[in-house]
Amino acid sequence: MEQGKRRKTKNYYDYSLLFLIIFLVCFGLVMIYSTSSYNAAKYYNDSTKFLRRQMLFAIAGIPIMIIVSKIDYRIYIKKLPIIRIRPITLLFFLCIILQSVVLIFGEATGGSQRWISLGGLGKFQPSELTKICVVLFTAYIVQLAPRRLDNFLGFVRVVALVGPLLALVVVENFSTA
Incomplete structure (x- = not known):
């Protein structure tokens, strides 16, 4: 490979993978809401009870994932x-x-x-x-x-x-x- 065409790997971050992970997390949140909203409304009078809990984990988990991915x-x-x-x-x-x-x-x-x-x-x-x-x-x-x-x-x-x-x-x- 030529010296000028080498890809820098030191600070490389795969943003397409990050986007895919965020997309899958959002898709999972939609699925959690669609499958649990009825029971949450019936038993807890709050159709978003399980969705909110899972969203908190997702909001905390994505920054942790980014930090851990930066560790050699x-x-x-x-x-x-x-x-x-x-x-x-x-x-x-x-x-x-x-x-x-x-x-x-x-x-x-x-x-x-x-x-x-x-x-x-x-x-x-x-x-x-x-x-x-x-x-x-x-x-x-x-x-x-x-x-x-x-x-x-x-x-x-x-x-x-x-x-x-x-x-x-x-x-x-x-x-x-």
Whole structure:
């Protein structure tokens, strides 16, 4: 490639992807309103009850997504200086601990035990964090030795490493898996 035609990747941001995500969020909000307005009006006398709640999450989530997307992904695989552990490994074990806590102390809602109560702050569903962790940890394992995936045994190794975490999610909440 010529020097003048190289694409700058340092400060590149994919605005078309951002637009697509915002469009999908808005579409999802319309779907939430269309499916929940009747019940919200019937039981709460407010047809926008569920829509407003989801809008708050969307309004908070999009700026967080933009901030997180600006973080260089390589920091997840660099060892932390004091404890000498990679953040991705720390996240993996944190998710295993959180999923185990849900199995023991989790709050049952809707017939399934999948939430951790945070007192007055609300509830936390560790399986949401676990989904992100599974994607990041799998990518980390694959980048360590990409040639291992050339055969079935390599694939089995990757699944064996991520399997315990997935098993904890499936035990508590099959719909998340």
